[in-house]
Amino acid sequence: MGRSKKGRCVKRNKQINTEESSDLVQAPHSFVIQRGLPGGHILELTKDFRRVMEPFTAASLKARRRNTIKDFVSVAGVLHVSHLCIFTRTELGMYLKLCRIPRGPTLSFKITSFSLARDVVSTLKKQLVFEEAFKHSPLIVLNNFSGEGMQMKLMTSMFQNMFPTINLTTVNLSTIRRCVCLNYNSTTKLIDFRHYAIKMVPVGLSRGVKKLVQAKVPNLSKCDDISEFLTKPTFSESEAEEDPTSHVTLPQKLSSRGNHESGTSAIRLVELGPRITMQLMKVEDGLLDGEVLFHELVHKTEEEKLKIQKSREVKKKLKENRKKIQEENKMKKETKKEENKQKSLKGMKKQKLESDLLMQKAAKESYEGNEVEDDDDAQYYREEVGQEPDKDLFEGRPKAGQKRHNSNPGKYDTKKLKLDRNFKNNDDKHNKFGNRNNKFNNRDNKSGNRNNKFGNTNKQDEGKYGHKQKNKFGVRDGGMRQRGNKTFNKGRGSGRNNSRTKRR
Numbered sequence: 001m002g003r004s005k006k007g008r009c010v011k012r013n014k015q016i017n018t019e020e021s022s023d024l025v026q027a028p029h030s031f032v033i034q035r036g037l038p039g040g041h042i043l044e045l046t047k048d049f050r051r052v053m054e055p056f057t058a059a060s061l062k063a064r065r066r067n068t069i070k071d072f073v074s075v076a077g078v079l080h081v082s083h084l085c086i087f088t089r090t091e092l093g094m095y096l097k098l099c100r101i102p103r104g105p106t107l108s109f110k111i112t113s114f115s116l117a118r119d120v121v122s123t124l125k126k127q128l129v130f131e132e133a134f135k136h137s138p139l140i141v142l143n144n145f146s147g148e149g150m151q152m153k154l155m156t157s158m159f160q161n162m163f164p165t166i167n168l169t170t171v172n173l174s175t176i177r178r179c180v181c182l183n184y185n186s187t188t189k190l191i192d193f194r195h196y197a198i199k200m201v202p203v204g205l206s207r208g209v210k211k212l213v214q215a216k217v218p219n220l221s222k223c224d225d226i227s228e229f230l231t232k233p234t235f236s237e238s239e240a241e242e243d244p245t246s247h248v249t250l251p252q253k254l255s256s257r258g259n260h261e262s263g264t265s266a267i268r269l270v271e272l273g274p275r276i277t278m279q280l281m282k283v284e285d286g287l288l289d290g291e292v293l294f295h296e297l298v299h300k301t302e303e304e305k306l307k308i309q310k311s312r313e314v315k316k317k318l319k320e321n322r323k324k325i326q327e328e329n330k331m332k333k334e335t336k337k338e339e340n341k342q343k344s345l346k347g348m349k350k351q352k353l354e355s356d357l358l359m360q361k362a363a364k365e366s367y368e369g370n371e372v373e374d375d376d377d378a379q380y381y382r383e384e385v386g387q388e389p390d391k392d393l394f395e396g397r398p399k400a401g402q403k404r405h406n407s408n409p410g411k412y413d414t415k416k417l418k419l420d421r422n423f424k425n426n427d428d429k430h431n432k433f434g435n436r437n438n439k440f441n442n443r444d445n446k447s448g449n450r451n452n453k454f455g456n457t458n459k460q461d462e463g464k465y466g467h468k469q470k471n472k473f474g475v476r477d478g479g480m481r482q483r484g485n486k487t488f489n490k491g492r493g494s495g496r497n498n499s500r501t502k503r504r
Helices: 022-026 042-053 069-076 117-122 131-135 150-161 207-213 226-231 302-370 377-385 416-432 434-438 445-453 459-472
Strands: 029-036 081-089 094-100 106-115 139-143 178-185 190-202 247-249 264-271 275-284 292-295 480-483 486-489
Touching: 029 042, 029 069, 042 081, 042 117, 069 081, 094 150, 094 275, 106 150, 139 150, 150 275, 150 292
Parallel strands: 029 081, 139 178
Antiparallel strands: 081 094, 094 106, 106 275, 178 190, 190 264, 190 275, 247 264, 275 292, 480 486
16 A cells, blocks of 8 residues: 655744743843943943843843933833833943833932952852853842831832742742842942852762762772772862851752752852942932932932922923923814815815816817818908909818818829729819819919929820820830920830930
8 A cells, every 4th residue: 555645744933923921021121221421341231230130131232322211111111121220421430220111210329339240250260151041030139128218118129120020839940040139238328239140069978979960970090999989088178168058958859960859959159240339329209300209418308398399390280281282283283284185175176177177168169160161361362462362362272170182193003904093083183173273374384384293284285295194104106205395216125224316
């Protein structure tokens, strides 16, 4: 039995008709941009901070100088962006502004010191930087943010809402590869920002066994037997200095080797950078423009606060009035534009009707002009010349609009069978247009010969010039050939090039 023919195999595109899950849509997304004066490693610091906020950030965002904050806010809703991080540099120093889109609040921090990620990684003896750790968002850890004051609560909520929340019952421990630690110093009012990679190491195993468990090839050159390598009680420096408080019992199996469920493992942190030390300077109610709720350096009395509040209300009312006037003017312009459009359409229709009427009128006049009687040429002649015209001068003329007949005959056909027909047609033309040709009889012989040349001959000239027609169509006259009043003798062997002698 033959093999059945299979249909064409089409590879399905997984990217088509795929929608983001609700967890991804609800996760906080962010924009990280820089503003202000260039230099001071602000661009490198911005890129490092984007690396921290991955994967829910625009890693390759190109922010140009001509782009304003309104541009980023306008596209934030489409891309589910909830936070805007702005690094600015002035003559006084470098600042970090954290904004909640679209209505605020805005927190402004002054960066007192920082270190780039490349500098932090270069100081480590064992570097741990791998791309797999940046495919999931980091874990946020806040320390000593329980102080009193409205600014402390705003800072705590802002930092917590910048990263997605974790559900302890459904979280996968293998996805937690990084953490962001923020420590607040209540005496200096400084905030230390640190970024670490999380590494889990099994506890209770010797150094040799740990290498075998982690699939590393051991060095057995100094051992006589494999048992000596496994039973050798040697520990690494990190294991000797390890704090027992870092030991945890794993509730589930991890993807790394040696970390099994219900096993004991130690948590180790490897710094990735950057390091940032900053201080809260100002809290604003709106998005970069609103009432100042807190300021570290400027303190105002209640009267000044009321005065500022009243001025803000006045400005707000003026803004609303301007907006209302602009909307009214816009509506007026639209209505006026619509009226002008209707008027122009009416004018176009009227112009079209007028043009159609003019065309009809012109066609009618041209049609009537063809039926108009002949112009009174005789009367015109009397008025202009002052004499009575001859009787035959204006007789036989074509009517106005009538095409003048061509008096020139067409070329004669050389066939002998059509000879009588051509002569008959010439006679008919002569009889039909005889009256018109008679008016030219009073002219000189030159014009008369010209008329005779085109076939307008009478009976008297027919005998005189009839031999031309006969000779033209090949009729011989006893060896004699006539042309006009002259007679030529045609010899026996005469041709086109032979000479002709005049007969006396």
